[in-house]
Amino acid sequence: MNLDICDKIAEKLILETNTSERTPFFKGDHNVYSMSIAFTKDGIEELLENYGYLKPFIDEAVDTDTYNAFWLNSLIIGNGEEIQRHRDATISRYTKVPILADRVTVLYVKVPSDMIGGELKIYHYRRIETVTPEKGKMVIFKNQTHSIDEVTTDSERISLVLESYYLDEIDFPQIPKYNKE
Secondary structure (H helix, E strand, O other), X not given: OOHHXXXXXXXXXXXXXXXXXXXXXXXXXXXXXXXXXXXXXXHHHHHHHHOHHHHHHHHHHOOOOOOOEEEEEEXXXXXXXXXXXXXXXXXXXXXXXXXXXXXXXXXXXXXXOOOEEOOEEEEOOOOEEEEOOOOOOEEEEEOOOEEEOOXXXXXXXXXXXXXXXXXXXXXXXXXXXXXXX
């Protein structure tokens, strides 16, 4: 992704999640924050009305031919924080059963020059894939177990994460067209 676009997205995400409104992404986190939005294909227009600066990412990452429900979050990780091993299933907040994302897309929009750590680890059957964050890099993977190594920085590491789902006729109606959490 274009680095100027990443700078604009990072600037807007920091404003969206200003310090007084930040809530932990995972229970127990102190410096990991997120803006979260659930949406379907029919909610993309409303999403872009509210967050037009995300259009370049949405245009590139959202595949409405294959998937019908999405969960988008910004992930802002501060000094000393990490994300433990997990699989993305955030859309399950709306369903009666746990549902894993089919695909995960990550865009690194801010990677501090002083950052040590912060690598994305994707756990395959017999190996671990390590992705080093770089501003503008987009990573797409099947929803394997993954984690983020501890971040050491005087700033913040910021990424956009899109969980893509294909839901059946039972679960899909439970997903809002657009809902910011």
